[in-house]
Amino acid sequence: MTLFDGIYPFYLQQRKVAVLDVSTIIVIVVFLTFTCSFLLIIPGIRGRARLYWTLRVLLSLLVGVVIVAVQFTGDWETGWVTANTSYKSFSHAMVNADIGLHVGLAGVNITLMDPVAPWVPVHLVNETIDYNEYFAWNFDADYDHSYNEGLERGLPSPILYVAEKFTTHSPCNMHRQYRISGHYASATLWVAFCTWLISNMLFSMPVLVYGGYMLLVTGAFMIFSLLSFSTVRNSSMLHYLLGLLCFVAGITVVVLHYFNLDLLKTFFDLRDDKAEECQEMTEVYVNTHCVNKGLCLSEPPKLNPNSI
Structure with missing residues (x-):
């Protein structure tokens, strides 16, 4: 991507996919x-x-x-519009582009692209209109600092205009909300x-x-x-x-x-088997000879003291 007179901007872009990252x-x-x-x-x-x-x-x-x-995800709140707007500051170039906004829990994604064919360079500004800028506001990121960096990098005016609405000093008060x-x-x-x-x-x-x-x-x-x-x-x-x-x-x-x-x-496959719940009865063998003589199995036989 070139910036105006063929000068390449030597900076790292904060790019983050708007919906699926x-x-x-x-x-x-x-x-x-x-x-x-x-x-x-x-x-x-x-x-x-x-x-x-x-x-x-x-x-x-x-x-x-x-x-x-x-x-x-960045689709908790989304919006987009097609507008004919100025491209960058100190330039009279006008572009017809899609401006998208994707609000997430940790920041916002602002996209700017050609509504017809974003992969075809626009000769009016001599660069491809395909921007996807991410501005974070989580605990370890300063949104205003990210916005100021965007100003220094010379981001397109539509992106800066939307991003400015979420700054802490904006009268819209959208950042705090x-x-x-x-x-x-x-x-x-x-x-x-x-x-x-x-x-x-x-x-x-x-x-x-x-x-x-x-x-x-x-x-x-x-x-x-x-x-x-x-x-x-x-x-x-x-x-x-x-x-x-x-x-x-x-x-x-x-x-x-x-x-x-x-x-x-x-x-939930936690039902106990009824067969396992029932306790197995131990088999009791009864001596029929003792039963016929009237002996009780639970009591020991009584001895005759005269027989000792």
Whole structure:
């Protein structure tokens, strides 16, 4: 990429994929590995327990991957517009480009690209319009510092215009709203991930109702994270559905625990075999000769003292 008179800008771009970045891909690959490993061992489970194990494990992995993946996605709030705007400061060049905004829990992605063919250079400004700039506001990053670096690097005016709305000194006050709500949403999601792990451990124990309680807590924290971010804008409906799914599953486990414990234990493959519950009766051999003489088996025979 060239900057004006063929001068190459010697700086590192803060590029981050707007929707799926490396962190999200790693999370998906890890959970897919767990899923494939389970599918390899599922043929060794016999009977209806195979179906029950498949439903339990796949639903649990689905909840886990969503809780972790949404931490790194940038589609909590999205928007885009096609505009004919000035390209850079101190230049009269005008471009027709798509301007996109992707808000995540830890920062924002601002994209600028040619709406027709982003891979074809625009001869008006002598460079390819294909920008994807990431501005972070997590605890170890300073958003205003990233914005000032963008000013020094000479980023296009549309990107700087949108990024300026999220600075701390902007009258729009969007930085405080999105940053605080993003921090609370991220914290509650990590708590939901911890309770999800605890619920999976409790479901492997005989007392299944505690796993149901933890699943209710997981759904509650997922809903809390969405409500925290929804104070600014609406968030993903998929996350809402999975939070409600955890609520429904948790309530179902608790209800079955009190009304149909055998069905619940069967679904979790923890039902004891009735044959094993019954204690085996030891065989008692009775001497018929003693019975005919009226001797009691529980009492020793009485001796005649005159016979001694």
